[in-house]
Amino acid sequence: DVKVTxxxxxxxxxxxxxxxxxxxxxxxxxxxxxYRQDPGLGLRLIYFSYDVKMKEKGDIPEGYSVSRxxxxxxxxxxxxxxxxxxxxxxxxxSLAGGSTDTQYFGxxxxxxxx
Amino acid sequence: xxxxxxxxxxxxAQEGEFxxxxxxxxxxxxxxxWLQQHPGGGIVSLFMLSSGxxxxxxxxxxxxxxxxxxxxxxxxxxxxxxxxxxCAVISxxxxxxxxxxxxxxxxx
Numbered sequence: 377d378v379k380v381t382x383x384x385x386x387x388x389x390x391x392x393x394x395x396x397x398x399x400x401x402x403x404x405x406x407x408x409x410x411y412r413q414d415p416g417l418g419l420r421l422i423y424f425s426y427d428v429k430m431k432e433k434g435d436i437p438e439g440y441s442v443s444r445x446x447x448x449x450x451x452x453x454x455x456x457x458x459x460x461x462x463x464x465x466x467x468x469x470s471l472a473g474g475s476t477d478t479q480y481f482g483x484x485x486x487x488x489x490x
Numbered sequence: 491x492x493x494x495x496x497x498x499x500x501x502x503a504q505e506g507e508f509x510x511x512x513x514x515x516x517x518x519x520x521x522x523x524w525l526q527q528h529p530g531g532g533i534v535s536l537f538m539l540s541s542g543x544x545x546x547x548x549x550x551x552x553x554x555x556x557x558x559x560x561x562x563x564x565x566x567x568x569x570x571x572x573x574x575x576x577c578a579v580i581s582x583x584x585x586x587x588x589x590x591x592x593x594x595x596x597x598x
Contacts, residue, residue, distance in 0.1 A: 407510065409508070421508060421565070421566070424508065424565075426510075426550075426552060426561065426563060427552070430543070430552075432545070432550060432563075432565065434508075434565060434566075435506075435565075435566055470510070
């Protein structure tokens with residue numbers, strides 16, 4: 377059974393803190409993605425990775441960085457969290473060569489920055 | 491079986507979606523091209539690769555020589571990306587071999 381897991385469902389952090397969001401997939405997928413979802417704005421791509429140690433900026437990379445040291449794990453890092461980064465963060469993965477409707481999503485992490 | 495295979499053959503997407511087009515080949519190559527042809531337009535060479543990756547704007551092409559596989563990625567797709575995308579390899583005998591093409595339609 378396909379599985380994408382995220383380290384936390386809910387997270388509360390203070391402004392200026394460093395935040396790590398972890399995502400793990402067990403499907404041997406090459407592509408992994410980090411999105412944020414905000415009311416009225418839909419899903420917006422932050423970063424994606426198509427191979428280990430490879431990363432590419434998405435639509436809104438500012439204030440974020442990522443790490444892909446192993447194929448199954450893709451981490452999103454907020455170097456210094458700010459209140460405008462309060463959002464739902466979704467991780468996804470897909471096979472190389474797949475279309476977007478074969479992306480598998482994790483359950484999401486709701487991050488609140490105070 | 492074709493020496494150069496592409497997938498998918500047809501792809502539709504909503505504007506803004508991330509797109510991947512896949513190319514696998516079974517021959518030894520010296521380089522691989524990704525080509526784009528808009529409806530009624532000429533063929534444009536997007537990338538020529540022999541290793542690693544190349545990026546141009548929203549387009550990224552990667553190649554894995556060991557696995558004989560290349561991918562073309564389009565980030566934040568736009569209706570103007572609608573076109574036929576073809577990979578073509580230059581074989582070890584300097585023969586140019588085309589894939590079957592992927593017809594991409596991006597809807598607003």
